Amino acid sequence: MNIASVEPYVTEDGRTIGGVLMELKHITLRFGGVVAIKDISFDIREGEIRAIIGPNGAGKSSMLNVISGFYTPSEGEVWFEGRKRPQMRPYQVAQQGIARTFQNIALFSGMSTLDNIMTGRITRMKSGLFSQAMWWGKAQREESEHRAAVEKIIDFLEIQHIRKTPVGRLPYGLQKRVELGRALAAEPRLLLLDEPMAGMNVEEKEDMSRFILDVNDEFGTTIVLIEHDMGVVMDLSDRVVVMDYGKKIGDGPPDEVRANPEVIAAYLGVSHD
Numbered sequence: 001m002n003i004a005s006v007e008p009y010v011t012e013d014g015r016t017i018g019g020v021l022m023e024l025k026h027i028t029l030r031f032g033g034v035v036a037i038k039d040i041s042f043d044i045r046e047g048e049i050r051a052i053i054g055p056n057g058a059g060k061s062s063m064l065n066v067i068s069g070f071y072t073p074s075e076g077e078v079w080f081e082g083r084k085r086p087q088m089r090p091y092q093v094a095q096q097g098i099a100r101t102f103q104n105i106a107l108f109s110g111m112s113t114l115d116n117i118m119t120g121r122i123t124r125m126k127s128g129l130f131s132q133a134m135w136w137g138k139a140q141r142e143e144s145e146h147r148a149a150v151e152k153i154i155d156f157l158e159i160q161h162i163r164k165t166p167v168g169r170l171p172y173g174l175q176k177r178v179e180l181g182r183a184l185a186a187e188p189r190l191l192l193l194d195e196p197m198a199g200m201n202v203e204e205k206e207d208m209s210r211f212i213l214d215v216n217d218e219f220g221t222t223i224v225l226i227e228h229d230m231g232v233v234m235d236l237s238d239r240v241v242v243m244d245y246g247k248k249i250g251d252g253p254p255d256e257v258r259a260n261p262e263v264i265a266a267y268l269g270v271s272h273d
């Protein structure tokens, strides 16, 4: 595999990786005196599963927050679909087809699985309150389209049995799956997952890994994944960015990154749980 080339290529497992979807150029992010990200550049290719790894506090979530528009970088540029992204609010970034899950679950715990996933449709809802009043029939048609899309996701994630359950009552692993469902409801082109398997047991991790691969394979969704479990990273990702103290210290296919002495010293030799 030739990383330097932006020609599409087919992976060993038969997935097609296309051209560059997003490019991060010289990103620096400061919080007062803290420099969370120091001059980091990398790209994300269409159809790719791109992992970001690194020790606690390395700046991984901050980087995801830059990609999602939640943070505006102090320096540097974000290029998406070949265009430099202007200053944008997070909801505008979401409307461009970028969805995310959070490191700490951020669901409405009193609401059902179904309703939580429905909230993920918001960026796709055209009828505002005013048009709903004016064009009641049209809004109703839209509502049933959204319901159908949500039901499809519920089937896909195999959570029919909990569709009416308030998510606060679900075990942690299933809550993480519902959160994935909510992100999928936006039908994103780029999906950002911040530690989707943290705190899961082996079986739950296997399930989540399978869903992530299926999302990528069946919908062609590009995925950026932060994950501490190196086995998972090695299994799932096409390329890995390694961060340490806000700097990028490695970037490449999992095997290459795993053999990088700087990466081993900074990260792989130590436990993070």
Ligand SMILES: Nc1ncnc2c1ncn2[C@@H]1O[C@H](COP(=O)(O)OP(=O)(O)OP(=O)(O)O)[C@@H](O)[C@H]1O
Pocket (backbone or CB within 6 Å): 031, 034, 035, 036, 054, 055, 056, 057, 058, 059, 060, 061, 062, 063, 103
């Ligand atoms: N909103 C904020 N205000 C101030 N400092 C912040 C903020 N967000 C992150 N930081 C700091 O930036 C650095 C990077 O944090 P970040 O959460 O991005 O790391 P991380 O790699 O995701 O770590 P973890 O593996 O623990 O989730 C840390 O020093 C953190 O304290």
Ligand SMILES: [Mg+2]
Pocket (backbone or CB within 6 Å): 060, 061, 062, 103
């Ligand atoms: Mg984090």
